[in-house]
Structures are given as C-alpha cells and as structure tokens.
Amino acid sequence: QQQVKQSPQSLIVQKGGISIINCAYENTAFDYFPWYQQFPGKGPALLIAIRPDVSEKKEGRFTISFNKSAKQFSLHIMDSQPGDSATYFCAATDNYGQNFVFGPGTRLSVLP
Amino acid sequence: GAVVSQHPSWVICKSGTSVKIECRSLDFQATTMFWYRQFPKQSLMLMATSNEGSKATYEQGVEKDKFLINHASLTLSTLTVTSAHPEDSSFYICSARVAWTALVVYGYTFGSGTRLTVV
Numbered sequence: 001q002q003q004v005k006q007s008p009q010s011l012i013v014q015k016g017g018i019s020i021i022n023c024a025y026e027n028t029a030f031d032y033f034p035w036y037q038q039f040p041g042k043g044p045a046l047l048i049a050i051r052p053d054v055s056e057k058k059e060g061r062f063t064i065s066f067n068k069s070a071k072q073f074s075l076h077i078m079d080s081q082p083g084d085s086a087t088y089f090c091a092a093t094d095n096y097g098q099n100f101v102f103g104p105g106t107r108l109s110v111l112p
Numbered sequence: 113g114a115v116v117s118q119h120p121s122w123v124i125c126k127s128g129t130s131v132k133i134e135c136r137s138l139d140f141q142a143t144t145m146f147w148y149r150q151f152p153k154q155s156l157m158l159m160a161t162s163n164e165g166s167k168a169t170y171e172q173g174v175e176k177d178k179f180l181i182n183h184a185s186l187t188l189s190t191l192t193v194t195s196a197h198p199e200d201s202s203f204y205i206c207s208a209r210v211a212w213t214a215l216v217v218y219g220y221t222f223g224s225g226t227r228l229t230v231v
Contacts, residue, residue, distance in 0.1 A: 046219065097209045
C-alpha cells in the first residue's frame with residue numbers, strides 16, 4: 001500500500017513532442033505528490049508538485065494532472081527539449097511529510 | 113531557500129578505509145534527514161532516517177555498523193561508510209524534510225549526491 005507505481009520505465013520522444021509519465025498510488029493518506037527531475041550524477045530536484053484539492057497544475061511546459069478517484073497522477077512535458085532528457089521520479093507523502101515514497105523512475109530521452 | 117549542501121561530490125577510497133559524507137542544511141533547520149543509496153538506472157533506496165540528537169533509524173537490510181549516521185546538530189548530518197568494500201560503491205544522496213510554509217506542506221529537498229568508488 002506504500003508503493004507508488006510509475007510507467008513507462010523509459011520514454012523516447014522527438015524534440016517538440018509531448019512526454020507523458022504516469023503514476024498510481026494506493027495509500028489514501030497520501031496528500032502531496034511531487035515530481036522530481038534527476039540528471040546523471042546529481043541529486044533529484046523538485047520539478048512541480050500538486051495536492052489532491054486541484055485536478056491540474058501547470059508551470060511553464062510542465063503540467064501535473066491528478067485524478068483523485070482513480071488515485072492516479074501524471075506529468076506532461078509539452079514541447080519536449082533535449083535538455084529535458086533526465087530521469088523523472090514521481091513521489092507521494094502524507095500531509096506531515098511522513099512516509100515519503102518514490103516511484104521507480106522514468107528515463108526520458110528527447111531526440112534532437 | 114531550502115538548500116541542502118552535500119560533499120564531497122565524489123570520492124575514491126581504498127578498500128578497508130572509511131569515508132565520511134556530509135550534508136548541511138544551509139538556510140533552514142533540518143530536524144530530520146534521510147540517507148539514500150542509488151544504483152545505476154535505479155530509483156533511490158532509503159537507507160536510514162536520522163533525527164537530530166537521537167539515534168538513526170535504519171531500513172531493513174542496512175548494516176548500521178557499516179553505515180554510521182550522526183545528526184549532532186539541526187544543520188548537519190553525516191554518513192560514514194566504515195571499512196568500505198567495492199560493493200559499497202554507489203551514489204549516496206541525503207535529503208531533508210522541509211515545510212513549504214506558503215502552503216504548510218512538507219516536501220523534501222535533496223543534496224547533490226556523492227559518488228563513492230571503492231578500489
């Protein structure tokens with residue numbers, strides 16, 4: 001119940017295309033859903049996050065869509081660029097930051 | 113804000129020696145810090161949780177005598193890999209739980225990681 005499932009494991013997208021990564025959870029106590037971007041040899045960096053009281057959050061080219069009833073959330077990267085090539089992790093935690101759980105990650109490659 | 117500084121960024125050591133990795137919270141007080149290990153092309157694996165002034169809590173399967181964690185102050189946590197062996201070679205990352213005060217939500221901020229190579 002503590003797991004966060006993430007798909008696909010890897011993703012190849014052409015420059016200018018849309019990258020979509022999906023995550024699902026089971027623990028209804030989760031209340032905060034961040035996405036992290038990690039470049040090789042670096043620590044994860046917070047990209048964007050959402051709480052269940054909204055269904056969508058957009059920051060620049062990055063959008064989180066959240067479906068509370070289905071317990072699913074997804075990251076959309078519009079106009080994908082080669083510089084977006086990285087590993088993306090979804091995560092979930094409860095309102096007090098306990099039980100922080102990472103998804104297994106998606107390796108995104110954006111072809112020039 | 114909410115920056116965690118981790119160093120060294122990489123270290124090479126001889127088998128049998130010990131290595132210390134430091135994580136400092138620069139602009140906030142981190143009562144709790146987390147230590148992760150990451151193998152190539154894999155997700156982060158939580159090793160232990162350290163609370164300031166108390167003993168760390170280790171995840172199942174993590175040797176607490178090999179991976180010594182000290183969290184003596186609100187801004188500094190250290191991980192010491194004792195008697196390192198080649199199989200300890202990995203990418204180690206620390207993180208701290210931070211209150212994003214604007215929304216009163218607790219998020220996590222990560223250090224930049226340490227690449228340990230034991231030869």
